Amino acid sequence: MLDRENESLSDNGSLYDTYLSPSSQLTPNYGGLIADVMGMGKTLSTLVTILHTLGSARDFADFNFSQAAQETPTRATLVVVPSRQLIDNWKFEIERHMCEALHVTVFHGEQKPQGCKPLIDTDLVLTTYSTLASDYKKSGLLHKMEWYRVVLDEAHEIRNSSTHYFRAASTLNTSRRWCLTGTPIQNKLEDLSSLADFLRLPPYSAKNSFRKYILEPLSSGGMCDSQPLRAYLRRYCLRRTDKCLDLPPSTATTIYQTLSDQEQKLYDAILSRAKWALDDIVSGNDKGALKLYNVLFTATLKMRMVCNHGTLSPPWAFMGYLAPQDREIDASCERCSSLDEGCEDIQFCPNCRRPFRANSPSVSAGSPNPTCWLGDGIIDAIDLHGSLQTDLFSTKLKAVRKQVLEAGAGTKHLIFSQWIPTLYGLVHIFRDAGVSTLLIHGKTSTLERTRLIKTFQEDSQASVLIMSVGTGAVGLNLTAASHVHVVEPHWNPSVEAQAIARAIRMGQMKNVIVTRYIMKGTVEESIVALQTKKQTLAKLTFDTGNGVNENLEDFKAVLGVKVD
Template sequence: MSGPNFALETAACTQKMSALKRQFTATEQFVDKSICYGALANVDALWLKGVTSEQIGLISATTDAGFLTFPVVRNAHNYFLQSVDGTDLAVLDTRTSTRLRTVGAAVDVLFEAVVDTSATSKRRKGGGCLKGSIKLSLNVYGPRDSDLADRVGDILSKASGYLQHPKALPPNMEYRNPHFLSFSEEDEVEMKSLIGISNKLRWSHKVKIADEITCILDQLSDVEMTAPWRGSLKGLSSFLKQHQQDALWFISQREDLLYSQALTANIRSETGPSALCDSSTNLGGLIADLMGLGKTLTMLAAILSTLPQAEEFGSFYEFEPEPNSFIRTKATLVVVSSAQLLENWKEEIQKHFLPEVMKFISFHGSHRVDNSHALVNADIVFTTYQTLAAESQALALLHKMHWFRVVLDEAHWIRNSASKQFRAVATLTTQRRWCITGTPIQNKLDDLTALAQFLRLPPFPDKQDFQKHILGPLSQGGPKFSNPLRAYLKAYCLRRTDKCLSLPQSYNRTIELEFSSEEKAMYQQLFDQARREIDEVVSRKAAALKKYNILFRAILKMRMLCNHGTRPKSAGPRLNLPGEEATACEYCMAKDEDVSMLLESYSFCPDCGRNLQVSTPCGPPSPTGSAISSLGGTTGDMETLDTSPSSSFSTKLVAIVDHVVTSGNGQKHLVFSSWTTTLDHLMQTFQSSSINALQIDGRTSYPERSRRLKAFREDPAVTVLLMSIETGSLGLTLTVAQNVHIVEPQWNPSVEEQAVARALRMGQTNEVTIFRYMMKNTVEQNIISLQQKKKNLARFTFDAAGGDDDVGGKLEDLRFTLDGMQGG
């Protein structure tokens, strides 16, 4: 981003840095003569009346690892956080002030407050006065004297103050904690390496943890076979692959009480004697195989293999049931994310099992039963998260049952423990719980906490115990910091990649295209307009969310122009359906109740990034009907551009059709795009080229969708299937296709991977070529760069900040996408 406002901000930042350099001229001498004795954690500070974010701005400019640092100075009986110019900003709580007075009266020490920026970000919005209290840690510095360090430790211990590892230290600062039990100099070196000698270590430690978690997940493919697998099941008409047989044995082991007790003992051996024994008899685990490995069939085979145990469970009580007790059923309750996936599960039964071998019913929409009889007699009951949440509000039928087993498909949808879907599944009654998801940790460790909270597996069925004994050691550090998590996941989680399938070779081709002169001119106008508008909102000091909405809409228009070129928005009468937002991401604009409920816990669409607090990303079409104005935008948000193209042409759409035409006879193609407008343009282009294509998107009914999928699979004359990437990214097997075309790069790379997996999955016998189209010198090029940038950073975050709803982080992503581009 460039412009006068950006230059002013840069100059202000330079002034701040100069002031700070003057303040800390003695830093090197301080580091040479002093060491850090540790930090007092969970200290409270109260902002003084009238203190503004501008007063702490100088301090915030010096930190590079998510921290603000403040000198702590005594004034009478209290201790205060001070600014660069010596202004009192906040007062420490009385308990901490008492401890500091006790230490300061006996030893010559210095104190420094370290505040995580996430603790102040909400209070600093808008540049107004800071209010309320914040949590911080307090670094304690003193002379390089071992005896003095021990003395400080003794004084604090008597005052019930205990030194923890500091969150951040000045560069090259030595660290020796008298409250840290060490047996040799090597232990002290290990302590230094864990905490670090600069503010950068906090980030590097997180990278270390993220890398370790990735390593653990990559090592969860082994199944300890304590007995040979027979390889067949009565009633199963299909043959299970070896990795599915291994998964079936994994499930069988985890549902055996004696085996589960052995797993519990192994976990407890890694968490130490402080972990209390738990008498929980809950069974189950997590199937985290990547997409395309047949997780659905594996779980159905597991249900079939336990029908005798389920029958016994449903027929007998261990004790006499209490009045008004739960109703026992032999059924396994399978909870899915949408009606489409519900149909996919039923199709798997019909495809791979003999008729009537398993009785199943749907509890969704008009198929809900109103009595428990059907639920007691079924082997499988299918429902959705939305239906379950609606039922749980009245403690209705599903929550009155004692299920033999509960299975959550796409279980990452419960990762927010405050969501309706989590509360609905967490209150179900069963002893056997299973989660199926290819992404058990999407971007926060708390995602795994939610799954563990649902599973309730020993020895830590409670959320607090799981966080303390399994996740806690990760942040505490130490040579074996990841062992508890490794032991837990090895016990309860199975995760394999497509390496176990021996799939045919796949080829990735990125097709870089250049605009025509007219397309380039239109794109340049959009780009210049977007840059002017964002400069304007920056100069007005608009809120981050306002900036995000404007920038998102501008980038959306440029992305769509990359697809459509000079072609007008409307590709035919289909676009005039009532209430349709053809330019929106189909996933977050879906009218499906299941999807709408799942998105309630998001502030931004996980696929396209749209702010879900606004009704649409675009305003009503402009009456001018020009190619750009019709992409969206309202009067005052975006000025109307007079482009008046002399022709209707799209470089990208022509390239896609050309690749299909030149691929040869007998080849089938899947073409994915985010927008129905793009699909409509493509359908029109294919038809004009006499190519037999079918289209499926959110406007296609389920019966018609099934008909078109069948035609694409079985009719040699149908060579192309156009699909919205959200509609076609889950639950479908389309191995008849040898080519996959991703029309535009996605904000979320996993969406692309899911789409590719429709063809590149178990059952594919042909080589597959994946075409990805990108217009050079556009936002598309930067979206790809952003994907690569994120891959090179830590894969997971470890708190709420930086998660799905982090406005600041998402705004930076948009700025990265626009920065450096000079138009087409």
Template sequence: MQAIHSRLGKMETMYERFKIKKQGDHVVLLFHDADEGDEGGEFGYLRSAVGKTLAPLLAMPQVKFEPIGQASNLKGIIGRANKASEAIAKVDINLYGPQFAAKEVGDMLSHGKLWLQKSTHMKRGVTYDNPHFLRLEIGGVPIQCTQPVTQTRNEGPTGKKKREERLQKMVEEVYKSLDRSRDLDMVDGGDRVTQELLKHQQEALGFMLERETGHINDKYRLWETKVLDDGTEKYRHRITKTEIKNGIQPDERGGGILADEMGMGKSLSILALIMKTLDDGKEWVKQQENSATAEEGILKRSRSTLVIVPSALLVYNWINEINTHLKEGVKTIKYHGPDRTKKLSKVLNSDIVVTTYSTLKAEFQNKSTKSLLHCIDWYRIVLDEAHIIRRRATLFYRSCDELHANSRWCLTGTPIQNKLADIGTLFAFIRAEPFSKAAVFRRWIEVPFEQSTDDSAIATAVKDRLVMLIEALCLRRTKDVIKLPGLRSYLRELEFTPEERKQYENTKKILMRMICHRVGEVDKSSHFGLFQMNLQMRLLCNHGTYQQPFSWRRRSYQDEREAAISALGHNSEISCSGCQSPMPILGSSWLRSDYNKHCNHVLCSECLNESGRLAKCPVCVLTLGPDMMGSNVSNSEDVPDWPAQGNIGNNDDYYFHKEGHSTKMKALIKDVEKDLNETKSIIFSCWTRTLKLLSRYLEEAGIQYLCIDGSSSLSQRQTKLDQFATDDEKRVLIMTTGTGGFGLNLTCANRIFIVELQWNPGVEAQAIARAIRLGQKSEVSVTRYLIKGTVEEEMRSQQRYKKQLAALGFDELPDADDHTVLNSYVANMQMIS
């Protein structure tokens, strides 16, 4: 590693070009100036699947390879890596060859699931001809797909932003082009539902029944009918143009996507569908019992609907919705936790089963025992917050995809987050043939979009195809179709007192000097960079002179994790540091781990249970050893000598002065006191630490309150939420955004206070949406706080662009490849270049 890093350091060019060759079972890259037998000439090897696909092409003399990588990126990755798994670098490989070989090369790459992309840095003056580029005809005139390359595309953040803007424009045009005049049957919920459905919910029920029965309006079918001269009928797919001439109309029954905005009552629409079709489910089981299948004797059919949700909190929410809106007698099973039933017969004889993605994934992974949920052919499957499965490679997607069902439904307010492939994955899950195959979606949607320009005929064709797919398979409405109480937003711009300003500026100078001094350091124990500096300045804006000078020397990883969560956003995922499986951030209980006070490791509930009652992080013990772990923490440059309990970073006695002043807390309390007895208020902060200071101010003002943070167990959260809804004495609820973002219905509150602005405005939107939803009777006011002349003003400007994306129903989140793991996210923010 040192030799490679040293060799990269000697480069004088922006890009490094490599040689490529087959060596044993691997395909390796060598430095361009490496001689035969040069032991230091090897740079690295390709992943096995990629190498296996490229190896036969290396034997074709007419095909030339040009691996190329950005020197600074390669050097940074190699320099930071402490082990092989961290030394994974991105290198592009350009392919050059004669046009007659293009099809053969394209087919070989496709077979290995590799698709050629337009190069960002290729030789000038050559003709670009991609065999994977879709050839189209517009009005009978073929579109020329080959073109001379005259300039390179923008790279880095600018290129990414341009790609996001193109996606934003495409999605906006698709939504505008949807048929708003679509005539949907309004279907009443029936006598098994105690809550009367609103108009848009009746239309949703009509849409879902239409999709499940197959009685679809010809205008919204994906297969169109044509009568031949001999009177027979043929069917042609409106997008792929595939034809069927056997006279049998393709079956388009199944499920779909209900993509209404959050807070419009999607769960009630689904419950009404379940009640409306209970008898149909029983009849379906009888019909299927006599039909032979390849898995006869293994699969057991059930009339039941399986509902899969992101967290245990949402399990309870769904069960509460069932108890509230459906008549008694519905057989409901909570399939979650160690006490869940193991009796197949009980599950089969149910109406609704509610489980979590994590439970499903854990059973799917368990090789020793067959997953009970995968032994059943369900009448219906419903994925709540379905965007969680948007990445096909994850176990979340695979465990859901391999379930058996008569019909499948996805509920999500964000069907597209940061890639068109997001909605393509949902189409695959609901079995929207032929788009259940990733290659088909890429060929007809993704690749043409990636290789088109904004105003080209190809971009128009892609938009038209997406409109066809969404109109046929998806129902999306905004809150404009329902009458919710108004929303008033206020921004309180505050000025520090002279004492607060002095402490803020002094802290900023000290931190800047330290960061400048540490430029180039890669030792893990010295990671304290721009991310931590920004965090400390934001905390100072909240805490004022209560915060002790140099408190940042007593580092709190909990503060860092809570800040990183808010930056990632409500729909993002983190990966378990133990088993590497993804899990949703919000609604999880991983923040409650007792031993993660000195590291950034995050464990899923299964790994937490399997680790038992360890006093130290099992990942740290595994990688560092118990002795090294203890000395690493106590000797860290950023942490002074730790007391015996090893918890100074999270001990407020070492963080806050007993006396002090916070301009923001004082203004917040003054606002809360107004009309206190006529309102109910929720106060959000991303930091548990800030809530502790806020509780001091509330107690001094004599205001009774309830508090929910990352340390609150699931049962404690539910108890406090119920108390907040019913207790007129406790009119204030304070909570962290991480615990308040998922699955809460807080329509009893009509005032929201957001202590600090967030990098990702989607987090704030989620918090506000807890109150702005069906059931809210009063106007809701939202008050945000900002200290002038601080880092908070920069955050305000950052939010404006991101809010444009959120308004379209998809989030701007870090790419999965860049920020899959919370540890990686924090590490990237920490590094100084």
């Protein structure tokens, strides 16, 4: 990072020799993409860079005169993170490694300064993407500063250039821009173009030129057509894997289970009803992609619920039927944000698959009203201290319990799921077995999350931590765990990788076993195949599909149906 910000070095050195146009040598450029895999210390690398350049930052603030009168120069580095919890993580790393060497200001919530002076007299400002977007809409303080440096943590949050997150980040004033993300490509290579647009590094400092000269050549398929991308990444991207660390080896395994007879009957009934509904749509006058998408989405989700919960339908499972594991996903999903702007017909988010609005009409007759799925009372209505007959639980949940119990005493387990019913089902099944269990989801307060994580990390009696994927996928250090369980496959394989990396990261001293659970002959096997396809496409092709239609094709592939 220091080399990329050193004018005498940033355009020289074998590390950055490239095939790019010679014009790139004419303009000093600062910043880049740190794409180290999760757990490699991107936060610490950034803090060391800030500490090392304090003198240059002060000179910048003292002698820089912005052309725009409203821009006030500051020596501070602005770091943008996805959530308040990540702000606390950054502060913890500073206190742990640098004591009082850096002056830190938090621009978030009640701690948000009301004037420019606190942003001038500080070394580091921490804020969230949501706060930044709000500031952008109001033309607030963050956009009136000329920052010494801007760092986007989990920079894939801005991969959709139509969102407020992207617009708010890209309009910040600075000449030093950094993107930190272990998953720069979530689904497709175009994800990189938004990061390139933010970075503004020559010779392709705009999204359109990056597409034309970097991504479009890839569609030709020849070996030489990848050279522009390789050159760009060699120049501006640093990617280190966990092979650089002396970590104990990790093991990944997949446990395949078969639905019970009763579960199979319920599963087949849902699939049959979905096919009847598709036949009705195809034979009718309304053959729109949106209606097909809604039917396929609902059927897929119901079958996934059967895979997780079987035939068990206690009130807490039914009430949370379509609710994602945490409400905060709504704010962080970039496609949800873009759809909110003037697209009234979309009922479900094509990216995170949540119901798009609480008043979205139910797709299939007899389904519960989605307003009860998303109500704040869902979690409050669940009695975690009640008892349920263990034999009633699904084949999959009993398989998870079996793996945890067989691991023996003294082992710690991280268990991830996307769904509220699964989270609470797991809590019941482990507490009935006498296993000390902790639970973190989207409605868990920041203070409570911090307490629970500290308990899991330090208390030898706390052996199981159950987390929602959205809550536990980024920024957490959970190296006390030696076993990671992924209860169901996620549509986005990068999210799974981020969750697993909470345990496999710098500081891990144990062999980590990663276990995934898949039900044979179900949509879960198809989703795993789709994950592989998406990973391959993200690396090799340039996809310009639109949200509804490209996800409609995903659902068709998963369900194995054909709609003409």
